[in-house]
Amino acid sequence: MASTVTGLTIASPQEAAAALPTGFATLVNAGSGKCLDARSAATANGTAVQQYTCNSSTAQQWSLTTTSDGYVRINNGNNTSQVVDVSDVSTADNALVHLWAYGGGNNQQWLPVDEGAGNYHFVNRNSGKCLDVPSASTADSVQLVQYTCNGSAAQRFQVAAVTQPPSNGVDLGPNVVVFDPSMSASTIQTRLNSIFQQQQTNQFGSQRYAVMFKPGTYSADVNVGFYTQVLGLGQSPDSVTINGAVHAEADWFQGNATQNFWRGAENLSVNPTNGADRWAVSQASSYRRMHVRGNIALDDGGWSSGGYMADTKIDGQVNSGSQQQWLTRNSQLGSWTGSNWNMVFVGSQGVPGTSFPNPPYTTVATSPVTREKPFLYTDSAGNYQVFVPSVRTNSTGTSWASGSAAGSSLPIDQFYIVKAGSTASQINAALAEGKNLLVTPGVYHLDQTLQVNRADTVILGLGLATFIPDNGITAMKVADVDGVKIAGVLFDAGTTNSPTLLEVGPTGASATHTANPTSLHDVYFRVGGAAVGKATTSLVVNSDNVIGDHMWIWRADHGSGVGWTTNTADTGLIVNGDNVTMYGLFVEHYQKYQTIWNGNGGKTYFYQNEMPYDPPNQAAWMNGSTQGYAAYKVADSVTSHQAWGLGSYCYFNVNPAVAAERAYEVPSNGGTRLTNMVTVSLGGVGTIRHVANNNGGPSNSTTNVANLINYP
Structure with missing residues (x-):
C-alpha cells in the first residue's frame, strides 16, 4: 500500500523499512555528498548531528532500529544509546537535530521513506517534518534540522550498509579494523585517530575495537584507548613494523594512569619516534609479544597502578617511573630502571636480580609452566588462522626468540565467529558441534550458560569482547578436560546476582592435566562500574593444573552501580584444583576474602590487591571476631x-x-x-x-x- 504525505508518494511504514540495512550504515546526503555525522565524535546529550566529509569513522555510522509501525530510531555508532532527536520536541521548521539518550519519544523516531536505489527521506513521528540540510548547504559542520518535506536533494539520504572488507571471505564485523600496507598512511592515521578520539575517555562505554595490521611496514601513531586491542597479523612480532608509536597515554586524566584499564598491544614491532615509546597503564592492559627497538616508559608523570608484560623484547631500557607494581614474564630487556612497591620478574632476561625490599625487586629465574596466549594471524595465502602456542616448562625469554614459536595452527573455518546478534543458544550449538569461538568486539548478553565441554577448545576474544550473564546464571562453565584456552574475554556481572561468572571444571574435578593444562589469558572480571552488577564469586577453578596468565578480577570502586550494598560480591577467586599456577593475578575490592586457595601445590607469581574501599564501618566488615578479611587466604588444609x-x-x-x-x-x-x-x-x-x-x-x-x- 502507498499513501501521500505533504505531496509526496511514499511507501507504507512496513514497506518502507523492509530494505534497510540490519547493521550499521552510512547516511550520505544527496545534495552535498557528505555524511550524517556526530560532531567531534562526541557522545553527550546535545551533540550536534551535522553533515561532514565522509571519513569512515564510527561517528558516521548509524543503526536504524525498528520501534513500531515502521518507524525507527537512528542510533549513533559511537554510543548506541544515543539517537537522532529533534530538540525541545519542536514541531517548527528549522528546529535543530542533535543526539540524545533514547527515551521512546516521538521526536526520536523517524519514518524511512524509500525513494528507490537506496535513497530515503526521514519523516519525524512527532512533527511530520523531514530531516533536512538547511539551505541545501554543501559545507562541512552544518547542523541538520527538520523542515517541511519538499522532495529536495537536501532531504534525501543514500543509506549504505557498513561492511568491513573481508579477508579471503571472512567477515569479522564492523568493529574489527584491518589495515594493509597498500593503504595510504593518511587513511590509516585518520581511522586510528577517529577510534582513539572516541575511546580515549570511554571508560565504561559499550564500544569495542580490534585494530589489526597485516604483515608489512607502516608509518603510524597508534594511540590506544579504552576497549581497544591493537595487534599484528604476522606469525612473528617482526612481521609487522610500526614506524612511529604504539602507546598508551594518560592525558585525559592529567597524567594519572591509575584508570588506564582495558586495552592491549600484541604481536607488533615498533621503531619508536625519537627512540622512546610509552605504555602508561594500570590493570587489564596487556603488553604481549611486542618488540620495541628502543626504550619504553610505563608511566606518564602521574601514578600508574600496575601492569603486565609477557613474551616481549625491549631492545633499550624499561623505565617503570611511578608504576606501583609490575610483572614482567618471559621477556628480554636491554635494561630496567625504576621501582616503587613491588616489581616482579619471572623467566626473563636482562632484568635486575632480587633485592627486595630495597629496591623491591623479586626475580625468579624460570617460569615453571607456561602457555602463551593464542593469536590470530594471516598465512602466506592471506587466510586467517589462529596460532595456539605449545606448553613450555622451566622457560626463560620469549617464545619467538628463534623466529617462530612452537605450536600449531587452526584454520578459521574451525571457529564460530561470534558477532552482533549472536545468541547464547547459537554459541552453545557451535560449541556442541566441536567449533572453537572467535568472539569479535562487542557486548554479548547471555540468557544461558556457555558450556565448554570439548578438550582443546579455543575461545579467543578480540577487542575486549564482553559477556554479561542475565537472570543470575553463570556465564561460562568448562568441563574437566584437557587443554581449553580462554583468552581476551571480559566477564561483566549482570544486575541479578550470579553465584559465579566463570567455573573451570565442575565441583570435585580430579583429572590430571599436567601434559595439556587449561589456560586463561587476559581474562578479566568486573562487578559494577558500567552498571549495577552482582556475583558472589567471580572465578572458581576446580580443575587441576590450570594456568592463569594475567587476570584482573575487579569489584568496581568507581563508575556506575557502585556501593557497599549495590555491587555486592564476596570473593574474586577460589582455587580448589591442585597444582594451579597463576602469573599476574590482580584481585581487588571484594567484600570478604579476595582470594581463597584450597588446592595443594599452587604457585602464584605476582599478586596485586586492593581491599574494598567502602566498608561503612568496622561492624560491616568482620570475619567472625577478626577485623576485616585477608586479601590472600590459603586454607588451613593446604x-x-x-x-x-x-x-x-x-x-x-x-x-x-x-x-x-x-x-x-x-x-x-x-x-x-x-x-x-x-x-x-x-x-x-x-x-x-x-x-x-x-x-x-x-x-x-x-x-x-x-x-x-x-x-x-
Whole structure:
C-alpha cells in the first residue's frame, strides 16, 4: 500500500523499512555528498548531528532500529544509546537535530521513506517534518534540522550498509579494523585517530575495537584507548613494523594512569619516534609479544597502578617511573630502571636480580609452566588462522626468540565467529558441534550458560569482547578436560546476582592435566562500574593444573552501580584444583576474602590487591571476631603452596577508622612459603595491622608501607 504525505508518494511504514540495512550504515546526503555525522565524535546529550566529509569513522555510522509501525530510531555508532532527536520536541521548521539518550519519544523516531536505489527521506513521528540540510548547504559542520518535506536533494539520504572488507571471505564485523600496507598512511592515521578520539575517555562505554595490521611496514601513531586491542597479523612480532608509536597515554586524566584499564598491544614491532615509546597503564592492559627497538616508559608523570608484560623484547631500557607494581614474564630487556612497591620478574632476561625490599625487586629465574596466549594471524595465502602456542616448562625469554614459536595452527573455518546478534543458544550449538569461538568486539548478553565441554577448545576474544550473564546464571562453565584456552574475554556481572561468572571444571574435578593444562589469558572480571552488577564469586577453578596468565578480577570502586550494598560480591577467586599456577593475578575490592586457595601445590607469581574501599564501618566488615578479611587466604588444609611478589593495599575512604587485621593468611604447617610481600595504606587512609598472619606491619597513617621478606 502507498499513501501521500505533504505531496509526496511514499511507501507504507512496513514497506518502507523492509530494505534497510540490519547493521550499521552510512547516511550520505544527496545534495552535498557528505555524511550524517556526530560532531567531534562526541557522545553527550546535545551533540550536534551535522553533515561532514565522509571519513569512515564510527561517528558516521548509524543503526536504524525498528520501534513500531515502521518507524525507527537512528542510533549513533559511537554510543548506541544515543539517537537522532529533534530538540525541545519542536514541531517548527528549522528546529535543530542533535543526539540524545533514547527515551521512546516521538521526536526520536523517524519514518524511512524509500525513494528507490537506496535513497530515503526521514519523516519525524512527532512533527511530520523531514530531516533536512538547511539551505541545501554543501559545507562541512552544518547542523541538520527538520523542515517541511519538499522532495529536495537536501532531504534525501543514500543509506549504505557498513561492511568491513573481508579477508579471503571472512567477515569479522564492523568493529574489527584491518589495515594493509597498500593503504595510504593518511587513511590509516585518520581511522586510528577517529577510534582513539572516541575511546580515549570511554571508560565504561559499550564500544569495542580490534585494530589489526597485516604483515608489512607502516608509518603510524597508534594511540590506544579504552576497549581497544591493537595487534599484528604476522606469525612473528617482526612481521609487522610500526614506524612511529604504539602507546598508551594518560592525558585525559592529567597524567594519572591509575584508570588506564582495558586495552592491549600484541604481536607488533615498533621503531619508536625519537627512540622512546610509552605504555602508561594500570590493570587489564596487556603488553604481549611486542618488540620495541628502543626504550619504553610505563608511566606518564602521574601514578600508574600496575601492569603486565609477557613474551616481549625491549631492545633499550624499561623505565617503570611511578608504576606501583609490575610483572614482567618471559621477556628480554636491554635494561630496567625504576621501582616503587613491588616489581616482579619471572623467566626473563636482562632484568635486575632480587633485592627486595630495597629496591623491591623479586626475580625468579624460570617460569615453571607456561602457555602463551593464542593469536590470530594471516598465512602466506592471506587466510586467517589462529596460532595456539605449545606448553613450555622451566622457560626463560620469549617464545619467538628463534623466529617462530612452537605450536600449531587452526584454520578459521574451525571457529564460530561470534558477532552482533549472536545468541547464547547459537554459541552453545557451535560449541556442541566441536567449533572453537572467535568472539569479535562487542557486548554479548547471555540468557544461558556457555558450556565448554570439548578438550582443546579455543575461545579467543578480540577487542575486549564482553559477556554479561542475565537472570543470575553463570556465564561460562568448562568441563574437566584437557587443554581449553580462554583468552581476551571480559566477564561483566549482570544486575541479578550470579553465584559465579566463570567455573573451570565442575565441583570435585580430579583429572590430571599436567601434559595439556587449561589456560586463561587476559581474562578479566568486573562487578559494577558500567552498571549495577552482582556475583558472589567471580572465578572458581576446580580443575587441576590450570594456568592463569594475567587476570584482573575487579569489584568496581568507581563508575556506575557502585556501593557497599549495590555491587555486592564476596570473593574474586577460589582455587580448589591442585597444582594451579597463576602469573599476574590482580584481585581487588571484594567484600570478604579476595582470594581463597584450597588446592595443594599452587604457585602464584605476582599478586596485586586492593581491599574494598567502602566498608561503612568496622561492624560491616568482620570475619567472625577478626577485623576485616585477608586479601590472600590459603586454607588451613593446604600442605603445599608458594607465592612470590605480593602486594595488598587499603584505602578505606568511606570510613578511615576501618582496619584489616592482616593481608595474607596462611597455615603455619611448613608447607606454605610466601616470598617478598608488601602492604600499603594509600595516603594513610585505613590500617592493615599485619602483613602475613601476625607478622610484619602495620601499614597505617604513620607508616604507609610495610615489607616482609619471607613467611614463615
